[in-house]
Amino acid sequence: DAGVIQSPRHEVTEMGQEVTLRCKPISGHDYLFWYRQTMMRGLELLIYFNNNVPIDDSGMPEDRFSAKMPNASFSTLKIQPSEPRDSAVYFCASRRNQGGELFFGEGSRLTVL
Amino acid sequence: AQSVAQPEDQVNVAEGNPLTVKCTYSVSGNPYLFWYVQYPNRGLQFLLKYITGDNLVKGSYGFEAEFNKSQTSFHLKKPSALVSDSALYFCAVRAPYSGAGSYQLTFGKGTKLSVIP
Numbered sequence: 001d002a003g004v005i006q007s008p009r010h011e012v013t014e015m016g017q018e019v020t021l022r023c024k025p026i027s028g029h030d031y032l033f034w035y036r037q038t039m040m041r042g043l044e045l046l047i048y049f050n051n052n053v054p055i056d057d058s059g060m061p062e063d064r065f066s067a068k069m070p071n072a073s074f075s076t077l078k079i080q081p082s083e084p085r086d087s088a089v090y091f092c093a094s095r096r097n098q099g100g101e102l103f104f105g106e107g108s109r110l111t112v113l
Numbered sequence: 114a115q116s117v118a119q120p121e122d123q124v125n126v127a128e129g130n131p132l133t134v135k136c137t138y139s140v141s142g143n144p145y146l147f148w149y150v151q152y153p154n155r156g157l158q159f160l161l162k163y164i165t166g167d168n169l170v171k172g173s174y175g176f177e178a179e180f181n182k183s184q185t186s187f188h189l190k191k192p193s194a195l196v197s198d199s200a201l202y203f204c205a206v207r208a209p210y211s212g213a214g215s216y217q218l219t220f221g222k223g224t225k226l227s228v229i230p
Contacts, residue, residue, distance in 0.1 A: 004156070043157075043203065043220040056217065091156055101147060102218065104156035 002026075004105035006092050012111045018080040021108045023092030024073055031095040033102065034067055034077050038088045046090075049075065082112045115140040117206050119221035126194045127229050134189040134224045136204030145207040146187040147218065148178055152200045160202075163187060174198070194228045201225050 005024040013019055025032045033048040047057040052069045060067070064083070069075040079086055089109050093102040116139045126132045138144055145164050149157040161172025168180045178189045187204060204221040 042222045045217055048217070093157075101159040101162055102149075102157070103159070104149075106156045107154075 004092055004094055004103050006090075006105035006108050008108055009106060010109045010111075012113065013082055014113050015083055016081045017112075018078065019082045019086075019110060019112075021077040021090050021092075021110070023075045023077070023105060025075070025092070025094030026096075026103055027073065029094035029096050029103070032069060032075050033093040033095070034075070035091040035093065035104075036088045037091060037107070043091075046077070079110075082110075084112045086110060087112050115144075115206050115208055115219045117204050117219055117221035119202075119204055119224045121224050122222070123225045123227065125227045125229060128196055129193050132191050132194040132198070132226065132228070134202050134204075134226060136187045136189065136221060137185050138187060138204070138206040139185065140206050140208045142209045144187075145209065146178075146180060147205040147207075148172065148176070148187075148189050149203045149205065149220075150200050151203065151223070157203060160189070194226075196228045196230050199226055199228045 007022045034046040036044045046059045047067045049069045067077045089107045091104050091107045093104045095102050118137045147162045148160040151157045161170050163170045163180045171177045176191050201223045203223050205218045207218050
C-alpha cells in the first residue's frame with residue numbers, strides 16, 4: 001500500500017488567497033483525520049471523518065477553514081481567505097478501526113506571506 | 114477531558130546508553146496509549162501501543178514502553194540508543210470506545226531525543 005498521500009508537500013501563498021490541501025487515505029481505512037502542527041501549539045486535531053461523514057470539527061479554528069470528504073478515497077482541507085497565522089504543517093492521517101493506530105501522511109507545509 | 118504530559122522538551126543521551134522518554138496521561142477509563150516518532154520533515158510514524166494485556170509493550174526499532182496504571186505513566190525505553198534514534202517522540206492517549214465521536218487521540222507536546230555519538 002502507498003500509505004496516506006498528501007498534496008501539495010509545500011505551498012507558499014499570499015495573505016487572502018485560497019488554499020486547498022488534499023489527502024488520499026489508505027484504502028479500507030474508515031477514519032480520516034486532519035491535524036495541524038506548529039512549534040507553539042504542537043499537534044492539534046482539526047476535524048475527523050468516519051465513513052466520509054464529519055464527526056467532530058470542534059478543532060477547526062474558524063469559519064475560514066472547511067473540510068470535505070466526498071468519497072472514501074479523497075478529502076480536502078480548504079482555507080479561505082488564508083492568513084499568516086495559518087502557516088503550519090498540516091497532516092492527514094487515517095485509521096482502519098476503533099483500536100488501530102493512525103497512519104500519517106508526509107504533511108503539507110503551508111507558508112502564508 | 115483527556116490529556117498527555119511529556120515533561121521533558123529534550124532528552125540527550127550518549128550512543129549505546131539506555132534511553133527513557135517520559136509520558137504521563139489523564140483519561141477516564143482504561144486508556145489506549147500510543148508512541149509515535151517524527152523524523153525531520155516527515156509525518157509521524159507509529160512505534161507501539163498499549164490497549165490491554167502485558168504492561169510491557171514491545172514495538173518497532175527495539176523500543177518498548179511500560180504501562181503503569183498507578184502512576185498513570187507510559188514511558189518509552191530502549192536499552193541501547195543509536196544516533197539514528199534522534200527524532201521527535203510523541204505520546205498519545207485515547208479513552209476507550211464510548212459511542213460515536215469518541216475516537217480522538219490526544220497528543221503530548223513531543224520530546225526531542227538527541228543521541229550523541
